Amino acid sequence: MSAARTVVILAAGQGTRMKSARPKVMHALCGRPLIGWVVEQALALDPERVIVVVGHGADAVREHLADHPEAERLRFVVQEPQRGTGHALQVCAGELGEDPGDVVVLYGDMPLLTGETVGELGAAREAAGADAMAILTSVMDDPHGYGRIVRGSDGAFERIVEEADCSEEERAFAEVNTGVYAFPGRELLACLPRLGDANAQGEVYLTDVAAMFVAEGREVLAVPVADPDEGAGINTLAQLAEARWTLQVRILEEHLANGVAIEDPATTYIDHGVEIGPGTRVLPCTVIRGGVRIGSNCEVGPFTHLRVGTVLEDGAEVGNFTECKQSLVGRGAKAKHLSYLGDARVGAGSNIGAGTIFANYDGRAKHRTEVGEGAFIGSGTIIVAPNTIGPGATTGAGAVVTRGTQVGPGEVWVGVPARPLGGDGARSISSEDASQSD
Ligand code: UD1
Numbered sequence: 001m002s003a004a005r006t007v008v009i010l011a012a013g014q015g016t017r018m019k020s021a022r023p024k025v026m027h028a029l030c031g032r033p034l035i036g037w038v039v040e041q042a043l044a045l046d047p048e049r050v051i052v053v054v055g056h057g058a059d060a061v062r063e064h065l066a067d068h069p070e071a072e073r074l075r076f077v078v079q080e081p082q083r084g085t086g087h088a089l090q091v092c093a094g095e096l097g098e099d100p101g102d103v104v105v106l107y108g109d110m111p112l113l114t115g116e117t118v119g120e121l122g123a124a125r126e127a128a129g130a131d132a133m134a135i136l137t138s139v140m141d142d143p144h145g146y147g148r149i150v151r152g153s154d155g156a157f158e159r160i161v162e163e164a165d166c167s168e169e170e171r172a173f174a175e176v177n178t179g180v181y182a183f184p185g186r187e188l189l190a191c192l193p194r195l196g197d198a199n200a201q202g203e204v205y206l207t208d209v210a211a212m213f214v215a216e217g218r219e220v221l222a223v224p225v226a227d228p229d230e231g232a233g234i235n236t237l238a239q240l241a242e243a244r245w246t247l248q249v250r251i252l253e254e255h256l257a258n259g260v261a262i263e264d265p266a267t268t269y270i271d272h273g274v275e276i277g278p279g280t281r282v283l284p285c286t287v288i289r290g291g292v293r294i295g296s297n298c299e300v301g302p303f304t305h306l307r308v309g310t311v312l313e314d315g316a317e318v319g320n321f322t323e324c325k326q327s328l329v330g331r332g333a334k335a336k337h338l339s340y341l342g343d344a345r346v347g348a349g350s351n352i353g354a355g356t357i358f359a360n361y362d363g364r365a366k367h368r369t370e371v372g373e374g375a376f377i378g379s380g381t382i383i384v385a386p387n388t389i390g391p392g393a394t395t396g397a398g399a400v401v402t403r404g405t406q407v408g409p410g411e412v413w414v415g416v417p418a419r420p421l422g423g424d425g426a427r428s429i430s431s432e433d434a435s436q437s438d
């Protein structure tokens with residue numbers, strides 16, 4: 001692993017090719033913005049500091065990273081206006097100081113790269129000698145849009161030429177620049193002031209530093225990435241959609257390896273940062289958002305949407321067309337059909353009948369519902385929050401339990417608005433009106 005002390009992430013560009021008002025690096029992939037994925041790559045090197053160059057949408061990027069657990073290692077440098085990737089490093093010169101040690105540069109639009117690959121590039125640079133630099137390249141079926149790697153007849157690296165500046169012959173080259181570099185810091189700093197903008201886009205290209213190294217007789221290692229997927233840069237929404245699938249497969253493979261049975265990966269959406277215990281089955285057409293926690297031996301899906309703040313305890317089952325948000329479903333509890341559980345806590349072993357709605361929003365604020373252990377909520381019940389249903393209580397099919405009701409332990413409530421039913425009624429309700437599917 002490399003000893004890079006400083007990682008610089010370039011994230012100031014507007015991303016015009018995305019055709020979106022959102023800053024490019026704030027587009028989400030599997031529940032995390034592009035910049036979040038790249039910060040993880042940087043931190044995998046365990047550097048002293050990570051400098052994030054911001055410009056377009058700077059506030060959104062800074063705000064997103066403000067509560068990162070490693071926030072004290074992150075520094076922000078503003079690049080305004082944005083005059084190219086080389087200019088982005090020029091504005092970092094002050095922050096880099098005189099001797100920044102090894103400097104690894106990452107582009108904020110490369111979410112598929114792994115920390116491992118970046119570490120290997122840094123290590124290759126170190127092994128090549130004190131003043132060598134290394135560039136990660138990729139051989140692509142369709143190199144369109146990337147800077148091409150130009151090599152001499154002996155195969156040695158010569159320079160990078162941007163697509164806009166390519167000759168016909170160069171355009172056909174399949175080896176491209178991924179935009180990941182490991183530099184010796186002092187030598188990089190010496191090159192930066194000499195970068196020009198005499199090119200087709202009138203920008204200051206960081207890529208020109210490589211040709212300067214060659215001209216000065218220093219070694220430039222151009223190392224092809226082992227897995228070409230890792231080299232993909234996101235410039236368009238189509239590339240974003242394609243990258244999502246690559247990341248999704250990685251996340252699903254991790255859960256599968258941990259003993260989570262995912263019946264149909266092609267229709268299963270699991271964000272980054274979801275915990276799932278072994279023995280749990282995830283059935284097709286299911287969406288599980290970031291931060292959700294699922295215990296062991298649960299069943300989720302088909303057609304289930306688990307949103308922020310959902311916790312399923314061991315053995316819980318949430319099924320067909322059921323959505324959960326900010327809700328805990330206790331051990332062995334079930335909500336198997338057509339229900340909405342919002343801002344709720346459902347006790348262990350409870351059964352939430354088909355078509356139950358937790359009406360959590362009164363148009364101004366969200367309110368909570370508590371359902372005790374072993375409760376039996378009849379099909380089509382509407383529980384208007386705030387509300388408490390005691391342990392072992394029952395609601396009849398179609399009951400509307402109005403706002404602020406407290407259904408006592410073991411009580412049976414039926415009707416619209418729901419009212420308690422005593423004595424014999426309790427028996428008749430559980431055998432007939434409360435009947436529901438399981
Ligand atoms: C760049 C490379 C190209 C490479 C490709 C890999 C240059 C000149 N070209 O092209 O060789 O094949 O990436 O994906 O480097 N940025 C700034 N400030 C700026 C301009 C850009 O911070 O002034 C940031 C962007 O936010 C982005 C990254 O740098 O995260 C790359 O910029 P982008 O415009 O996407 O460069 P490409 O045209 O993709």
Ligand code: MG
Nearest residue numbers: 109233234235
């Ligand atoms: Mg790019």
